Amino acid sequence: MTQNKRILLALLILLLIVTAVLLIENGRRQAQAEQAQSLMPPGMPTAAPGSIPIYYNDDLTASFQPTDLEQLTRANFTDTEEGKTQEGWMLRDVLRLYLPAAELTPETIVTVISNHRGKSVQLTWAEVDAPVNMVMFDLSGRGTLKLVSLLPRLDTREEWVQDVDRIEVISNQ
Numbered sequence: 001m002t003q004n005k006r007i008l009l010a011l012l013i014l015l016l017i018v019t020a021v022l023l024i025e026n027g028r029r030q031a032q033a034e035q036a037q038s039l040m041p042p043g044m045p046t047a048a049p050g051s052i053p054i055y056y057n058d059d060l061t062a063s064f065q066p067t068d069l070e071q072l073t074r075a076n077f078t079d080t081e082e083g084k085t086q087e088g089w090m091l092r093d094v095l096r097l098y099l100p101a102a103e104l105t106p107e108t109i110v111t112v113i114s115n116h117r118g119k120s121v122q123l124t125w126a127e128v129d130a131p132v133n134m135v136m137f138d139l140s141g142r143g144t145l146k147l148v149s150l151l152p153r154l155d156t157r158e159e160w161v162q163d164v165d166r167i168e169v170i171s172n173q
Contacts, residue, residue, distance in 0.1 A: 052145065054098050055168045062098035066145055069094065069137070077134045079148070081156045086148045088138035092129045095169065103171050104129070112147045113166040121147065121154055121161050137164065 001009075051063040069089045076087035091112070095104065108125035128135045135154070137145040140162060147154070147161040154160065 052164060053166055054095070055166070056099060056103070057170060058168075061169075064094070064098070066137075066139055066143065072097070075134065075136055077150060079155070079157075080150075086136070086138045088136045088145075088148070091135045091137060091147065094137065095128070095167075099169060104169075105171060107172060109168075109170040111168040111170075112161050112164055113168065114161050114163045115165050116163045117161070119161050121159075123151075127151060 051065045053063040054061050072089045072093045074087055075090050076085050078084065079086050091110070095110070104125045106124060106126035106129075109122060110125060110128050111120055111122045113120040123135065127133055133149055133151050135147070135149045135151065138148050140146050142163075144162070145164045147164055149155060149160075
């Protein structure tokens with residue numbers, strides 16, 4: 001057997017091994033996904049990768065992506081810190097898309113979280129619902145959502161919750 005044939009045979013064997021490993025790994029991932037899906041109760045919502053889940057009283061209720069918000073009316077204000085226009089979607093409108101209005105009482109607690117940044121803010125529904133507070137999501141330059149507002153405790157860039165990745169709503173009802 002010539003040197004070229006040996007090299008070609010070795011490459012062919014290596015290619016077969018790599019293909020077999022990839023096929024086995026793909027099958028294993030699919031089996032794990034099916035098993036995880038079968039453990040979830042029927043009708044239980046799931047959050048798509050990259051979406052922002054909304055939890056209502058510790059239950060996953062819905063999830064959305066920034067592109068899902070295009071159907072909502074946009075709002076804007078000029079921030080006091082730098083005088084720049086912040087434009088986006090009111091948090092109250094986002095929550096009303098996914099939660100029944102009767103569930104949102106003035107005492108309902110809304111927590112917006114960025115695990116990536118290690119930041120969160122807790123607001124009451126009364127604060128979120130008041131138009132004068134302008135509690136809204138603005139799209140960052142990277143395509144993630146940031147929570148901005150005119151509320152005194154959320155009106156500077158340092159206080160904003162950037163890279164939002166979770167919303168929790170807790171109601172006493």
